[in-house]
Amino acid sequence: MIPEEKLQSVIARFEAVQSEMSADIPRERFVQLSKEYAELSPVAEAIGKLIAARREYADAEQLLRVKDMAEMAHEEIDRLNEVLPKLEHDVEIMLLPKDAADERNVILEVRAGTGGDEAALFAGDLFRMYERYAAGQGWKVELIAASPGEVGGYKEIIAGISGAGVYAKLKFESGVHRVQRVPATEGGGRIHTSAATVAVLPEPEEVDVEIDDKDLRIDVFRASGAGGQHVNKTESAVRITHLPTGIVVSQQDEKSQHKNKARAMQILRAKLFDAERERVDKERAANRKGQVGSGDRSERIRTYNFPQSRVTDHRINLTLHKLTEILEGDALGELIAALISEDQAARLAAMEEEA
Structure with a gap:
């Protein structure tokens, strides 16, 4: 059970924010408080319901001692015994420490x-799945770079996805996705297994990542298309190497060298930010214990089996026989919701062990 003091401290902070917002304060401070108010408002409402239910329970227990009221008190206690666990659980989830990157936009690489x-x-199938899911969420998808496959799909495709809570919903998609199906060119009906790697990188703010110019090697070259044919005769393509980490980013989709450099720097910032987050996570053993597998690009996380029309997420042992609906983006939300719930449950359990 969540201690009363903890609940009251959240309510007190919410009321303090409300009070300060109504005062004459600088615009920057008002914007800052508005964000905190928006975050605290649903938590304060849920806590209010929990506190009220706890008081009703205490009142009902008092009424048990009153002869004429005992039966009604028992009925009230039975009702509250059903209501209180859900209210407690909802508040516990809301009070879990939030990932600072959850509200960030992302760079998606497939x-x-x-x-x-x-x-x-298959990489093309996955990218379209995320595109359709993003459309359903009201998010914006902007293509950054693409290298088409010989017969369709993509050898690599990178896009920016922006909107509310993008990273919070997509962060568990990072890893190796495996597909089992009969290729159109397979005459014998044999099932082939292939794979694609997905990386979901939260986009950093300028202040999150400091990049020293002396740590960069920037090479320019001519952009080339399929078959090695030059797309243009100018050296517009850009390759940036971050010397301390060895991270290399290339960009050639734009016609101007300036735009390609800006795109490449955008991707490099996200990769450096992600690498630092991963390093910090690894240092927090308890934190990683309370997380659903994410971030490890070599981890096989999901299998899409076409013959059986099923999708299995190996981290949470969940199988859905909705392959078509998932690839169309409609049922992907079910997998994402299950992963978020499992992560929340694991983190709650880890906190209880530490307590």
Whole structure:
């Protein structure tokens, strides 16, 4: 049970924010408080319901001692015994420490892995799945770079996704996605297995990542298309190497060198920010214990089996026989909701062990 003092401290902070917002304060401070108010408002409302239910329970227990009221008190206690656990759980989830990056926009990278042409086709399927899911969420998808496959799909595709709570919902998609299906070119009906790697990188603010110019090596070259044919005769493509980490980012989709450099720096910032977050996470053993597997690009997280029309997420042992609906983006939310719930439950359990 959540201690009363903890609940009251949240209510007190919410009321303090309300009070300060009504005072004559600078615009910057008002904007800052408005954000905190928006975050605290649903928590304060849920806590209010929990506190009221706890008081009703205490009142009902008092009424048990009154002869004529005992039966009614028992009925009230039975009702509250059903209501209180859910109210407690809802507040516990709301009070879990939030990932500071949850509200960030993301850079989504999908790369074909083992499986040749079939892997590139699958990478295309995955990217379209995220595109459709994003559309359903009201998010904006902006293509950053794409390298088409020989027969369709993509060897690699990178896009920016912006909107409310993008990283919070997509962060568990990072990892190796495996597909099992019969390729169109397979005459014998044999099932082939191929894979694609997904990386979801939260976009940092300028202040989150400091990049020293002396740590960069910037190379320019001519952009080339399929078959090695030059798209243009100017050196507009850009390759940036971050010397301390060895991270290399190339960009050639834009016609201007300036735009390609800006795009490449955008991706580099996200990669450096993600690498630092991963380093910090690894240092927090207890924190990682309370997380659903995410961030490890080599971890096989999900299998899409076409013959059986099923999708299995190996981290939470969940199988849904809704392959078409998931790839169309409609049922992907079910998988994402299950992953978020599992992560919340694991973090709650970890906190209880520490307490």
